[in-house]
């Protein structure tokens with residue numbers, strides 16, 4: 404079932420158009436990876452479909468309703484977002500930061516009940532940082548902070564999760580575990596998950612769909628489809644890099 408639809412979407416900033424005529428959709432239960440070169444517009448797209456910046460033209464439809472028609476509180480019950488950069492808060496513990504993921508459900512005073520506390524612990528445990536619950540956020544390493552921000556998004560218990568390079572700072576096994584966890588959440592609980600990444604090989608193995616963003620168009624398909632039609636080869640191959648499209652493997656030429 405389509406839960407997000409982009410219709411003739413143009414994205415960018417007041418003095419800079421980054422992409423136009425983007426038509427795409429995301430389905431519940433599907434794990435989609437967004438690929439593309441540095442500066443092509445992945446973060447801009449994620450911010451636009453999360454409601455942080457307005458489209459320059461076209462529409463973002465979330466569960467059959469235009470994103471502009473949601474209040475920020477209602478949108479926070481639908482979509483959780485993990486962006487790059489620091490959390491913007493200090494002097495609170497990891498547990499308190501993840502608890503902020505419960506705010507869309509806690510009412511004005513943000514008072515957490517037993518269920519909220521259980522959800523916070525479960526979310527920390529899922530990403531492997533329960534042991535850090537009482538640490539202050541400013542003392543975390545980059546990778547620990549990234550896992551904490553993902554735990555906050557998981558604690559929000561939304562149907563859709565959008566993440567901008569969520570594995571950028573993670574060590575190799577953690578990258579794969581995190582991608583597997585997100586894939587699992589979409590397959591097992593029908594969540595709609597879109598994440599941007601530069602980890603092409605993991606995306607090829609784990610994504611149900613790829614969105615490959617180019618300067619002039621967005622190419623969409625399964626990893627197998629975008630391998631066979633040469634799209635991934637065009638994106639990956641350089642003088643020293645070869646893409647084996649049959650086995651979907653990136654090789655470095657000697």
Ligand SMILES: Nc1ncnc2c1ncn2[C@@H]1O[C@H](COP(=O)(O)OP(=O)(O)OP(=O)(O)O)[C@@H](O)[C@H]1O
Nearest residue numbers: 416417419421439440441442443444445446447448
């Ligand atoms: N606030 C802004 N105002 C104007 N231009 C911006 C702004 N933020 C980003 N850009 C520009 O928009 C383009 C797309 O940036 P964006 O961050 O979306 O790319 P990206 O694909 O996420 O890149 P990367 O892989 O390097 O993270 C870039 O040329 C960038 O310099």
